[in-house]
């Protein structure tokens with residue numbers, strides 16, 4: 001089915017308020033569909049049809065009336081329910097669920113090898129239990145292809161498993177390379193800050209506001225892998241891959257990474273398929289959790305909960321919550337929202353990524369929250385190697401004192417812990433170059449931090 005096809009969106013909630021169809025309609029538009037009808041129901045789940053049977057008749061009538069080519073359902077449908085709903089719809093009208101729709105969007109946006117592999121992996125993980133169900137039903141001599149899922153084929157299940165493991169291997173190799181790159185960047189003195197948050201919260205817009213406006217091409221020598229900043233658009237999942245830019249926050253050298261947004265109700269397997277993309281968030285030194293403050297407190301709360309759930313198990317970094325889009329909120333309203341969300345978003349920074357309002361407060365906060373630099377003193381015998389270590393320290397940290405006493409140079413500096421470690425081992429080599437007689441006797445010359 002092509003992107004511009006007309007579709008009807010539908011959703012069921014257990015009870016209480018009417019179902020909110022905004023997000024599923026936005027997702028359908030993001031996939032390029034034209035939303036021509038909406039239908040919701042508040043009742044408990046029906047085993048056969050998910051919705052009440054009468055509601056499905058209503059859905060079929062709406063489809064006929066609007067000439068829709070598909071129905072997008074914002075609930076988890078079992079394979080039988082999908083089949084039963086499909087049976088009531090006009091011939092050829094597809095039933096698409098939330099996950100298939102999200103995968104479709106990701107598939108359209110996947111423009112790197114990694115993104116394509118991730119989408120493929122998610123598709124296979126979605127298909128596997130369905131293939132298993134088909135295989136086991138066929139073994140029990142049931143009708144093959146019973147759910148409109150095509151002819152039964154036992155080898156399909158084995159194929160899927162083999163493909164899954166092949167793709168996982170390739171993705172693991174990519175993830176390893178990225179981890180090495182993160183370590184190299186840390187060793188060159190950079191702090192890694194990641195933008196995270198619900199899709200459409202304004203991450204890419206804020207990234208552009210914080211990034212040095214230097215052209216990527218001008219920075220190429222230093223960071224051949226930096227890419228142009230991701231686009232901003234009022235559309236869900238504009239950004240799929242990750243982009244990294246330098247940001248000037250004052251004294252620290254920061255590399256800022258923008259990445260795919262979070263969304264609620266994603267099954268475990270889908271989140272897992274995008275694990276290595278989320279690693280740039282999980283393994284950062286600091287996470288900026290961006291929230292759209294122009295939405296209602298309830299929406300903000302739900303989205304914050306989704307973000308925390310996604311971060312909860314694997315995130316290692318401190319989190320600063322950023323209330324974004326304050327150009328659309330007045331002061332009283334902002335104060336109310338801050339108070340209401342205090343438990344989920346303690347001590348947030350409020351900014352507008354669009355106008356740049358209050359962005360200095362955010363950069364100051366980034367500096368304050370980044371892991372502390374350590375103080376160190378090194379005493380080195382004067383030599384060319386010692387002098388090049390001193391100049392390396394100027395490049396990678398803050399040199400506070402440099403003193404020459406006859407045969408030695410004393411240097412006091414502060415730097416991130418990894419740099420201090422590296423400096424110590426460089427100093428050991430300066431004192432006793434590998435292969436020299438005194439090799440191994442280096443600890444004496446090291447002066448501990450005050």
Ligand SMILES: Nc1nc2c(ncn2[C@@H]2O[C@H](COP(=O)(O)OP(=O)(O)OP(=O)(O)O)[C@@H](O)[C@H]2O)c(=O)[nH]1
Pocket residue numbers: 197198199200201202203204205206231232233234235236237238239240259260261262324325326327328351352353354355
């Ligand atoms: N008024 C206002 N609009 C903003 C602000 N920041 C972002 N927007 C708008 O919000 C929409 C989404 O912004 P993006 O920067 O694409 O958001 P994102 O979080 O990167 O979204 P995805 O990549 O799709 O997950 C765009 O239409 C932006 O112009 C802001 O501070 N104020």
Ligand SMILES: [Mg+2]
Pocket residue numbers: 203204205230231232238239259
């Ligand atoms: Mg984006």
